[in-house]
Amino acid sequence: MGATMKVLILSAGKRVKIIEYLRQAGVETIIAADCSELAPALYVADSFYIVPRSTTPEYAPAVRDICKRESVDLCIPTLDLDLDPLAEYREEFASFGTTLMISPAPSIDLAADKWKMYEFCLAHNIPTPRTWIDRDVLDRDLASGEARFPLFSKPVRSAGSVDIGIARDSRDLDNIFASSQRMLVQEFMDGEPFDVDVYLDLHSGLVRGINPKLKLRMREGTTDKALIFDDPELTNFIEDLFSKAAFRGVVDVDLYATPTGYSLLEINPRFSWSYAHSHECGANFIEALLADVSGKRLDRVATARPKWHALAYDSVILNRNRN
Amino acid sequence: MGATMKVLILSAGKRVKIIEYLRQAGVETIIAADCSELAPALYVADSFYIVPRSTTPEYAPAVRDICKRESVDLCIPTLDLDLDPLAEYREEFASFGTTLMISPAPSIDLAADKWKMYEFCLAHNIPTPRTWIDRDVLDRDLASGEARFPLFSKPVRSAGSVDIGIARDSRDLDNIFASSQRMLVQEFMDGEPFDVDVYLDLHSGLVRGINPKLKLRMREGTTDKALIFDDPELTNFIEDLFSKAAFRGVVDVDLYATPTGYSLLEINPRFSWSYAHSHECGANFIEALLADVSGKRLDRVATARPKWHALAYDSVILNRNRN
Structure with a gap:
């Protein structure tokens, strides 16, 4: 399996085990990319590139250039922040022979936006924690007892557990909804x-x-x-x-x-x-x-x-x- | 090296690499002990024991029994909490052939007590952060400008970073020195x-x-x-x-x-x-x-x-x- 294959792993970071598994599966050449030289996975790959941060406009073109130059067969983004800038590139990468392991762009957007995901779950009858983005609706549901403290607060778009908080009362909600980010709150599971x-x-x-x-x-x-x-x-x-x-x-x-x-x-x-x-x-x-x-x-x-x-x-x- | 040696590693926890290094050095038999079956290092040793927590009086006798029964050559405590209960046992372990890798009991006590260590450093001219345990002395030094906020607060005896805090003003100090634990404060480095x-x-x-x-x-x-x-x-x-x-x-x-x-x-x-x-x-x-x-x-x-x-x-x- 993968005997003549060349694989590029993005935001390689600590993904050392994934590189080991690719090698065990017989991949011939593994290239790692990261924005930091202190990413341990760089040093278990066959070669590596230091690339711009995935939050910059230079990121996707830099990845595309590596894939083209190196004739990469498979490119694996591993960080949430990699996905949005690369989502539109799947067809272009395919045109020069690189399979980008990425979901369709609308699905990337869905997964990145907690409110869209909530609405998707409601529309498709998928159980998910009750979620509020509108303060008036939330206040009404708090008054009727349909919502109750404590509530989780999260940015609508965020990766990992960044800026996740707990709202214990109305004053907490005032602070949360005064944030410069779009916020939502979720029932405790x-x-x-x-x-x-x-x-x-x-x-x-x-x-x-x-x-x-x-x-x-x-x-x-x-x-x-x-x-x-x-x-x-x-x-x-x-x-x-x-x-x-x-x-x-x-x-x-x-x-x-x-x-x-x-x-x-x-x-x-x-x-x-x-x-x-x-x-x-x-x-x-x-x-x-x-x-x-x-x-x-x-x-x-x-x-x-x-x-x-x-x-x-x-x-x-x-x-x-x-x- | 260590070809016929039997080693017991205590509070094995995540000490997987140490076990690997012992094996690489030629140790014939490695036994691991921990109070939890969810300690990964147990599963890379040749055999393991589940023992009482090192904070209980049953701990040291349990370790001694394993060392005797298994004819352990070298016993390695790896957790701060292992040291105090075992410190008095070095000679007894030696009497039945087990080397306990541990420092002399007074040194274990010195290392565990941040105030004793501070006084030791002062007495031996070893540079160390300025430390206060007496509120009156601290207030005097704050008034004269010899001490200044922020200060680190730490229990006099504690392992790792448990209960370490920051004092930004006198009210923080009131709370810190009202703790049920003996506390001290240290200058910021x-x-x-x-x-x-x-x-x-x-x-x-x-x-x-x-x-x-x-x-x-x-x-x-x-x-x-x-x-x-x-x-x-x-x-x-x-x-x-x-x-x-x-x-x-x-x-x-x-x-x-x-x-x-x-x-x-x-x-x-x-x-x-x-x-x-x-x-x-x-x-x-x-x-x-x-x-x-x-x-x-x-x-x-x-x-x-x-x-x-x-x-x-x-x-x-x-x-x-x-x-």
Whole structure:
């Protein structure tokens, strides 16, 4: 698999395990790109590029130039901030032979906008936490008891847990809605947090693999300890979700298991930060991705072994100081 | 080295790399102990024990029983909380053939008590941040301008960064000194934070190896990115410190490089959380330790290569759920 393939991994950062898995899957050449020379994954790739930040207009053209110059077969964005600038480039990249592992542009926008996602869930009957963006509606629902404190506050568009807060009373809401960012508030979820790695066929968008993990402990926004978990109801939830939402490749779904069933928190249309937890227990989405890029017909990826714990620990890479 | 040796590692937790290094150094049998089955290092050892928490009176006897039953050659406590309960056991462990890698009991107490350490530094002319434990003295020094806000507040005895706060005014001080714990406050350090791995001869306490790291980024109290750094002045500082303070084995020193020189923050008399950063660039204190336990004469451990970055990333271990 992937024996003559050249892969570019973007915002390589700490994605060391993904590079190791690509190599194990037989990828011949792995190129890493990051905006910082202190990204450890740069030093396990065959070569690397320092590129502009993905928030700058220079980012997408720089990535395109690398893909063209290096004849990259597969380009993998790994950061939420990579997705928006690259979303429009899928066809152009394809025209010179590079498969960009990215979902359709409207889906990238949907996943990045929590209010659009909420409306999408309502329209498609997908359980999700009750959400308010309009203060008047919220005040009315607070008065009637349909909404109640505490509430989560989040920017409508934000990656990760940046600027997430808690509103305990009306004064907190005043501050939240006075923010320079568009904000929304969400009901508190009574349940257990899950993270699900999903592989979606690059061509059809069909679900080819699902690996759910119950998050037991977090560390700076990434999963530190998890329990691999198999539940047919959760599989059905994921299948239903992606029959309605058009995503592609490896994606990450955050949800809660509540007393009344699963509830969708968000879709991150890129590798989860704990993809290694799934991969190590057999959910090899890297091989599925490489097969998909090579035009092989995809079977269902083997499901993970249930009831294993995934336990993170620190490893380290040394570079020479290049200054 | 260590070919017929049996090593027990306590509070194994995430100390996966230390176990890997012990194995690379030729240790025949590695046993891990932890109070939690979710400690990843348990699953890379040859066998493991679940033991009581080190804060309970059952801890030290449980460790002693394992060492005796398993004929352990070397027992390595790795957590601050391991040290106090084991400090009195060094001779007893030695009597049945187990070397306990631990500093003398008075030094363990010194390192655990920030006020004693401050007085020790004053008495031995070791630069350290100015510290106050008496509110009256502090108020007098604030009035005269010898002390000024903001100040760090810390429990006199605490491990890691637990309950560390900032005092910005007198009211903050009222709250701090009203705490049920004994508290002290420290001046803010104007400088760069360093972490130094040191190997001290188990018998003589002489410094055998020094590996300084400039901390560039922290993550939940551990070093995420560091610059390996060589400076003769820092070497002299460490040599001077341990000619005055009697420690043994692998220890970790936190200090600041200030405009007027190095300033000692604390001594952690156990492996640092970023020991792997030193080991990977050549400061192999594991081999020094095993040679020391085997009674070999120790030479100076090779110094680290300067100007490399140490860059942490997450790796993961799976266990079977044992419930």
